[in-house]
Amino acid sequence: MISAEVVLPTVFQARRAGLVGGVSVASRRAQTVLDLRKVFPVEEFTGWPADKNPQAAHPDCYKDAIKKLKQPGCVIVATPDHLHTPVILDALAAGFDVIVQKPLCLRVAEAHRIATVAAKANRYVYTDYHKRHDKAVRAAKYKYSTGELGEALCGHAWIEERREMPLKVFGRWADQSSSFEYIGCHYVDAFHFITGLKPRRVAAFRQHKLLKQLGHAAWDAVQAVVEWNNDAVLYVQTSWVLPDSNPNLTNQGLQLTCTQGEYRADHADRNSNFVTQTGGVQRFNPHFLKPYNDWDDPAKTEWVGYGGDSILQPLHDIHRLCGVSAAERRKLIAQFEKTRPLPQQALIATAVNEAVRLSIAHGSRFVVFDGKMNVKLEG
Numbered sequence: 001m002i003s004a005e006v007v008l009p010t011v012f013q014a015r016r017a018g019l020v021g022g023v024s025v026a027s028r029r030a031q032t033v034l035d036l037r038k039v040f041p042v043e044e045f046t047g048w049p050a051d052k053n054p055q056a057a058h059p060d061c062y063k064d065a066i067k068k069l070k071q072p073g074c075v076i077v078a079t080p081d082h083l084h085t086p087v088i089l090d091a092l093a094a095g096f097d098v099i100v101q102k103p104l105c106l107r108v109a110e111a112h113r114i115a116t117v118a119a120k121a122n123r124y125v126y127t128d129y130h131k132r133h134d135k136a137v138r139a140a141k142y143k144y145s146t147g148e149l150g151e152a153l154c155g156h157a158w159i160e161e162r163r164e165m166p167l168k169v170f171g172r173w174a175d176q177s178s179s180f181e182y183i184g185c186h187y188v189d190a191f192h193f194i195t196g197l198k199p200r201r202v203a204a205f206r207q208h209k210l211l212k213q214l215g216h217a218a219w220d221a222v223q224a225v226v227e228w229n230n231d232a233v234l235y236v237q238t239s240w241v242l243p244d245s246n247p248n249l250t251n252q253g254l255q256l257t258c259t260q261g262e263y264r265a266d267h268a269d270r271n272s273n274f275v276t277q278t279g280g281v282q283r284f285n286p287h288f289l290k291p292y293n294d295w296d297d298p299a300k301t302e303w304v305g306y307g308g309d310s311i312l313q314p315l316h317d318i319h320r321l322c323g324v325s326a327a328e329r330r331k332l333i334a335q336f337e338k339t340r341p342l343p344q345q346a347l348i349a350t351a352v353n354e355a356v357r358l359s360i361a362h363g364s365r366f367v368v369f370d371g372k373m374n375v376k377l378e379g
């Protein structure tokens with residue numbers, strides 16, 4: 001889904017702009033590559049696997065694609081949440097910089113491993129937390145950084161998707177993740193991005209009703225209460241069983257109460273909606289990644305928005321890292337690390353994801369973090 005809707009439109013556009021050269025796409029089944037060729041009929045790319053049986057599984061064919069990849073190059077990982085780590089580590093071992101879909105991974109130990117391997121290999125690993133590029137979130141960060149909002153006290157975030165997500169879009173792996181790990185992590189990262197705070201304690205809850213009735217092991221909804229290291233509390237509500245008729249795929253937003261002000265934003269309803277005979281009611285978010293007429297050639301399509309900006313930023317970073325000395329590369333990565341979701345920042349949402357699992361497994365008990373963000377039950 002994300003490859004067809006965001007990653008590849010952005011990469012192909014970056015190729016037209018001269019930033020990117022050849023593109024290879026590796027999936028588990030040849031069918032996915034065939035489907036992508038229909039979505040992008042005029043774009044050239046090498047597809048893996050090339051099996052004549054489109055349904056045969058080739059979980060390791062990405063390794064062949066990495067072997068064929070030439071420097072300068074990078075690997076963009078968009079596999080299911082629980083399958084990011086092996087691809088990232090293989091890409092790093094082959095000497096490539098990496099862009100990975102959020103969450104970086106699902107376990108703190110894996111995040112540390114990735115950070116250590118990347119540091120040793122002097123490589124860059126960027127997690128695509130695209131909300132950081134949404135101007136509605138950047139504005140909150142800006143006003144927080146100037147002190148206009150004061151200090152964070154409490155807040156709530158909601159991010160909930162239509163039931164088609166666990167039932168159709170990724171029915172194959174929904175039970176290996178959850179609505180919290182899949183989308184809730186965006187708001188944990190956004191809160192960390194805005195405030196710079198780190199989590200201290202987490203208690204989490206889950207419900208399993210509708211999807212259970214439909215024979216699915218995946219949970220309907222997951223919520224977490226996150227206490228931060230200045231005593232602030234964020235409640236994050238997630239689910240993926242909204243009715244099929246919900247006008248947007250994802251309801252989402254954030255409210256923050258701070259000592260000197262409040263931030264309140266609906267990140268789904270941007271007041272630009274369409275109703276058409278063919279498309280029905282569409283709650284349109286013009287800020288995400290949407291096609292527009294190219295200014296110079298209106299017959300062409302230009303993709304614009306924060307979903308793409310969040311892929312372009314690391315592509316530009318990696319471009320800057322290509323061809324510089326090892327010392328300069330290390331210096332640049334250290335500089336990027338301060339402001340980008342490189343492993344030390346992406347670790348925060350991974351740690352909360354792991355804490356949520358642990359809390360749920362123990363009757364919603366509080367989970368605490370040590371200095372390295374390792375999780376354990378409180379008490």
Ligand SMILES: NC(=O)c1ccc[n+]([C@@H]2O[C@H](COP(=O)([O-])OP(=O)(O)OC[C@H]3O[C@@H](n4cnc5c(N)ncnc54)[C@H](O)[C@@H]3O)[C@@H](O)[C@H]2O)c1
Nearest residue numbers: 001002003026027028032059062078079080081101102170
């Ligand atoms: N940045 C965002 O906001 C955003 C939005 C949606 C999804 N995501 C993330 O993107 C990732 C993919 O999500 P999706 O919704 O596109 O899921 P998806 O199920 O539509 O796509 C995952 C793809 O990975 C492929 N795959 C599985 N195992 C593989 C292997 N061993 N080698 C190569 N390919 C393999 C599957 O065949 C499938 O095509 C997830 O981590 C998800 O959390 C990010």
